[in-house]
Structure formats: structure tokens, C-alpha cells
Amino acid sequence: MRNPKDFFKPMAIGAPEPAREIPFRPSRMIHFFDPSNPKMAAKVPSIAAKCDVILGNLEDAVQVDKKTEAREGFVKIAKENDFGDCQLWTRVNSLDSPWFLDDVWQIVGEVGDKVDVIMVPKVEGPWDIHYVDRLLAQLEARAGVKKPILVHAILETALGVANVEEIAGASPRMQGLSLGPADLAASRRMKTTRVGGGHPGYLVRQDPDPDNPDAPRATAQQDLWHYTIARMVDACVANGIFAYYGPFGDIRDTLACEDQFRNAFLLGCVGAWSLHPVQIDIAKKVFSPPVDEVLWAKKVIEEMGDGSGAVMIDGKMQDDATYKQCQVMVGLARMLAEKDADLKAAYQF
Numbered sequence: 001m002r003n004p005k006d007f008f009k010p011m012a013i014g015a016p017e018p019a020r021e022i023p024f025r026p027s028r029m030i031h032f033f034d035p036s037n038p039k040m041a042a043k044v045p046s047i048a049a050k051c052d053v054i055l056g057n058l059e060d061a062v063q064v065d066k067k068t069e070a071r072e073g074f075v076k077i078a079k080e081n082d083f084g085d086c087q088l089w090t091r092v093n094s095l096d097s098p099w100f101l102d103d104v105w106q107i108v109g110e111v112g113d114k115v116d117v118i119m120v121p122k123v124e125g126p127w128d129i130h131y132v133d134r135l136l137a138q139l140e141a142r143a144g145v146k147k148p149i150l151v152h153a154i155l156e157t158a159l160g161v162a163n164v165e166e167i168a169g170a171s172p173r174m175q176g177l178s179l180g181p182a183d184l185a186a187s188r189r190m191k192t193t194r195v196g197g198g199h200p201g202y203l204v205r206q207d208p209d210p211d212n213p214d215a216p217r218a219t220a221q222q223d224l225w226h227y228t229i230a231r232m233v234d235a236c237v238a239n240g241i242f243a244y245y246g247p248f249g250d251i252r253d254t255l256a257c258e259d260q261f262r263n264a265f266l267l268g269c270v271g272a273w274s275l276h277p278v279q280i281d282i283a284k285k286v287f288s289p290p291v292d293e294v295l296w297a298k299k300v301i302e303e304m305g306d307g308s309g310a311v312m313i314d315g316k317m318q319d320d321a322t323y324k325q326c327q328v329m330v331g332l333a334r335m336l337a338e339k340d341a342d343l344k345a346a347y348q349f
């Protein structure tokens with residue numbers, strides 16, 4: 001067990017001091033692009049202008065014979081562009097792959113000061129994060145990187161879920177976790193063939209009517225991801241980091257994508273991945289708190305004063321706990337309003 005006093009010491013001589021807190025930065029959508037695809041690469045500056053986070057993907061969805069091109073493409077894009085207030089992330093290949101070491105070596109070495117967060121897939125336990133932590137420190141020191149690169153882990157194996165609390169607290173570099181429903185489904189031996197979202201077979205059914213046992217019985221589809229998202233959110237918040245929903249693969253089903261994103265938002269996630277430009281707007285809409293809720297929350301805060309006691313507002317009981325919920329809503333709205341003038345006007349700040 002590492003001495004708690006050393007937790008915030010750099011893991012290599014010359015590496016930057018680890019961050020004491022992970023600052024909240026808007027990250028409603030983590031927009032994925034394939035840096036080996038010249039058409040996508042050319043669109044990066046215009047897409048970054050409307051995103052909170054843009055991520056160069058080097059892992060799954062990049063063909064094996066394009067891995068080097070993707071890595072080099074990412075480095076070039078990072079060097080040649082100024083991303084303004086859009087964060088630049090990359091998803092590297094998994095720790096057991098033949099590409100991980102070259103990915104981090106080249107990226108930290110050449111553009112370590114431009115990359116905010118490295119997303120590490122298929123993290124199974126704190127040991128994976130400890131390895132990445134030390135390696136990044138060595139590479140940061142070697143390249144003279146000034147600010148520590150943060151780490152985001154994808155929760156996409158059964159073992160990873162079993163160890164989620166330890167993963168979330170494994171290093172001061174930990175920025176957040178994303179649910180990876182596609183790999184997680186495979187790892188858990190779930191009987192699905194989709195990338196996220198619901199499944200019509202996962203349902204509960206009303207009891208039969210004893211007087212009419214053959215009458216149709218109502219069913220309600222259940223949420224396959226509820227348990228994992230809720231567990232991930234608790235692990236993240238308990239460790240001062242952020243939770244995200246991952247990919248929604250049915251690009252044409254914008255309605256179900258919005259539902260999936262909203263479930264994650266309501267459960268405590270701060271953003272989701274977007275795999276196609278159409279999902280950027282969905283994420284922006286869903287992960288910006290609704291205007292009527294923000295105005296209501298502002299009203300509760302105003303009327304509650306110091307938050308103590310219980311008052312009735314429009315027939316609803318308010319106390320310390322609702323006051324705190326309202327503060328979460330208004331706090332998020334205020335931070336997003338700083339970035340987005342339309343939201344600022346709508347929220348009336």
C-alpha cells in the first residue's frame with residue numbers, strides 16, 4: 001500500500017506535480033474521430049469549434065494496418081491546430097496490445113503539452129492505472145511536459161466493473177470513467193449484438209388476469225445499463241472524478257440515443273461520446289440542464305436563504321436536500337453558461 005503522504009508526489013524525477021483536484025471543464029460530448037482518415041482529419045478544426053472535447057481514436061474502429069497512420073495523424077493534427085477551449089483527448093490502444101507503448105511514447109514525446117487526457121481502454125484494476133501513471137510520469141519528465149496529463153479509463157470488462165472503486169481512486173491523474181457497453185457486453189457474455197442502448201427482450205411483464213388469463217399483458221422494457229452506470233457514478237463521485245456514458249452505435253436512431261444519454265445525465269454522468277456529428281447536438285442538448293429546471297432551482301435557492309428548515313414552494317416541500325440538488329443544477333448551469341452565451345441568456349445569469 002502506498003503511503004498516503006506520497007500520493008501527490010510526482011512518480012518520476014522531473015515530472016509535473018500531480019493535480020490535487022480535477023477541475024470541472026464542460027465535457028458534454030467527447031467527439032471521436034479517426035486520425036488515419038484524411039477526410040475526418042480535415043474536419044477536425046471545424047468540429048472542435050462546436051465541441052467540448054475532441055478525441056483522436058487510435059483503438060477499436062481503427063484497422064490494424066492503419067494504427068501507425070492514426071497515431072502519426074493524431075500527432076500532426078495536435079501540432080498543427082489550436083483547439084481553443086475544446087479539450088484534446090486521445091484513446092490509445094489497450095495495455096496488452098502491440099501499439100500501446102508506441103502510442104504513449106510518441107504522443108507524450110511530441111505533443112504531451114497539448115493533450116489534456118489520455119483515455120485508456122479495457123482497464124481491469126488499479127494495477128493498470130499504476131502502470132500508466134508511472135510510465136506517463138517518466139515520459140512527461142523526458143519530454144519536459146509542464147502539466148500532468150490526466151487519465152480516463154473505460155469501464156468495459158467484468159473485472160473492471162468489479163474493481164471500479166479502486167480504479168477511480170488509483171491515481172491523482174484519474175479524470176473520469178466511461179461506460180463501454182459494447183466491450184462490456186462481450187466480456188460479461190451478455191446476449192446482445194449492439195453498441196449500447198436498450199434491448200426489447202429485457203423486460204418485465206404484468207401478471208396474468210385470473211379472470212382472463214389469455215388477455216394480453218402489459219410489458220415494460222428495462223434498462224440494461226442502469227446498474228453499471230449507477231455504480232460507476234458512485235465510484236467517480238466518491239473519488240472526485242467524472243462519469244460518462246460511452247458510445248451509442250445506432251447513429252440513425254437519434255431518439256433512442258437521446259433517451260440513453262438522458263438516462264446517464266439523470267443518474268449523474270456529465271457527458272457521453274459522440275460517434276457522428278449528429279450526436280454532438282444530442283449530447284449538447286441533453287447534458288446542458290433544462291432551462292425550466294435551472295430557473296426552478298434558482299427560485300428554490302433564492303427562497304431557501306441559508307438552506308435550513310423546510311418551506312413549501314408551489315406546493316412542493318423543500319429542505320436542505322432539495323436545496324443541495326438545486327445547487328448541483330445551478331452550479332452546472334453556471335459553468336456551462338461561461339462557455340455558451342445562448343445558455344447564459346436562457347438561464348438568465
Ligand code: GLV
Nearest residue numbers: 156180181182183
Ligand atoms: C467502447 O469502447 C465500448 O466497447 O463500448
Ligand code: MG
Nearest residue numbers: 060156180183
Ligand atoms: Mg470498447
